Amino acid sequence: MTYTPAPLSAAQLDTNDPLAAFRQEFHIPPGPDGRPCAYFCGNSLGLQPKAARAAVEQEFEAWERLGVEGHFHGTSPWMHYHETLAAASAHLVGARPLEVVVMNSLTVNLHLLLVSFYRPTATRYKILMEGGAFPSDQYAIESQARLHSLDPADVIVELLPRPGEHTLRTGDIEATIQELGDSLATVLIGGVNYYTGQAFDMAAITRAGHAVGALVGFDLAHAAGNLELNLHDWDVDFACWCSYKYLNSGPGGTSGVFVHERFAQRPDLVRLAGWWGHDPSDRFQMKKGFRPMPGAAGWQLSNAQIFPMAIHRASLEIVERAGGMAALRRKSEQLTAYLETLIRGLGLPTTQLEIITPPDPAQRGCQLSVLVHQRGRELFNFLAGRGIIADWREPNVIRLAPVPLYNSFEDVSRVGEALARFFTEE
Template structure:
């Protein structure tokens, strides 16, 4: 598509957008000086679905009227509540229902999966991850390698971009995997890097890891609900994600787990056990001897978090109604591409502003990361004061994430106008 830098063009795109009415299914926060904010921070916290409160209220009512019997009675008995999320969750991440379960929170789930899939030996003990991964992942890996008696400095190998570049090349990731060879125990990377917004080639990374005998997993916090995923077909071993970003399921919301079906019927696979992961047909016999459920459900520990799950189910219903990830991706590529087009028209030198997110739409999701070399915090603060909700990451990156479910092309146009003013460029220059 040939973009035009005018408000009329943005309005035209909105009029043609088959998802335009989904914006009305969310609450848009107010701007400081009235009207709706331009919310471009779904990569940190998605907006509240208008159906979320009613979904939670339904379970409050069940609790009020049935108390403990709500586990077994009512429209959605709590005993099986997590099962009602499996089909929609599987579609979001490209899995089979047996391979997914919703439970716990993200870093808890990462630890649970690493117990099973990071099984180091004296010679195969190394972990490969991207340099500058989100701190929770770094901390989790540090503690896991220490748990097995290894030094993080020796066991954890961090991938760095080439000099002068901001993102990783797939061929360099593959080469490092081959170099580590039979010393590599597992690869654990973000599906999308939180800082740069780069989408990693998860299929290629998985093939390379398996070729040297390593397990391969992904933290999909910034990928689930953002880009189409095909975890089963890519042969990924394990993955986990949060649901409060692009899946709009509330602050601190519940998490999802994927375990490939090849592990579904391996009860002897080491894991940390809890009673909700025990064979459901015998769970209430209260006997010793853990027998895991088949599939990802066998990694559960405790009862489902019903109130967060209710909100998550409401949010998943919206994704389904929108036509799933392929429909969201089509709009996402246009939205992000339009924002990129408008920012590039600023024609600022690289010494002032760089977009460090890949230019290839296939290598990015909703997010553009702007590396601001001069007065970055001032630019961010001016955007915030003008009603643009973005995200600041030290030392000098502004992340902008236009989300297809609730952002419009007019949002993107107006954000670019305000960015222009923040850089002290006349707004008219954007239109010429």
């Protein structure tokens, strides 16, 4: 094997990186040798922003000093706290502030949205999803089918790659939608597949779904904070995402919801209601009869989770200061391409090590999934022993996510050097 480490190349790329300083705004765990690890697991749990502690401490101080009056007084009164996240959340996903709300956690929000946007009839009842979707999505859809006394095996249609391929073709997705036609009620696909790292053409999928009269939504757990999204312009009906991966808002962090503005003034839509989604003009009169707020906020159930929202707000502010998703995406493409170049530069046969993430930057985020056909777990442990934190997925995939806010080109170079050493020593 021939391999040329590129520390000077990595150093030059880091010197020229306009986002390099943002790395200093995160706590990077130490590796076994005491120096900062190379953390490539942001697609599972993002690192802690240094601003997070102060953001939560501010709300602890308000609680200590004001008690219940913190809902109405203080730096950020809790009564309207969720509203302070709307503009940045809208920028993040390409939406209008009316179309987004931050609340609950991801799968809770997915269920709330499916109550409204999966309304099966005797003839239109199918749900289309990608095969191998994250288990929460699979379980949610299965249970939603049963909620309507339907058999999940009859309801759910799974999209599978062609034989010998690892990812889906957009044309095949569109063809399946057309074939299902007026039997298709709802399309629900992950914006980025967690396992392969494939980013789907959400605009094309939405057009195809609407052409047959279906509603179209996306689980953006692996897309929000990773891809440039334009949910409003793509005409997506609904979406939800978590904040603890690329949005660095802490384990189990709060979730975001998108509902297109065409549904903003639809109080007739079936939904599970709670008092925080009620019209605020008379919310505290405690009357019977739910009247939803306009827009996505009308899907709220309970008052805001202030502490996780405080962390999330601190993280969103970092994204905004970095120049938003356009700036992050530019660096993301560079980091991921650099990682791909180093891996392919090893010259290993695909029967030994194979990148299953699409090579086209438009079809992936900042993730490469590497299928290791031999000694995969051993390789994963080898990387960990050298301070490279990746993610293992059964049966034999290592996911590497170079996140633009805190990963450097030197981090990527460390991966290339470690891989070369492992395969040279075998």
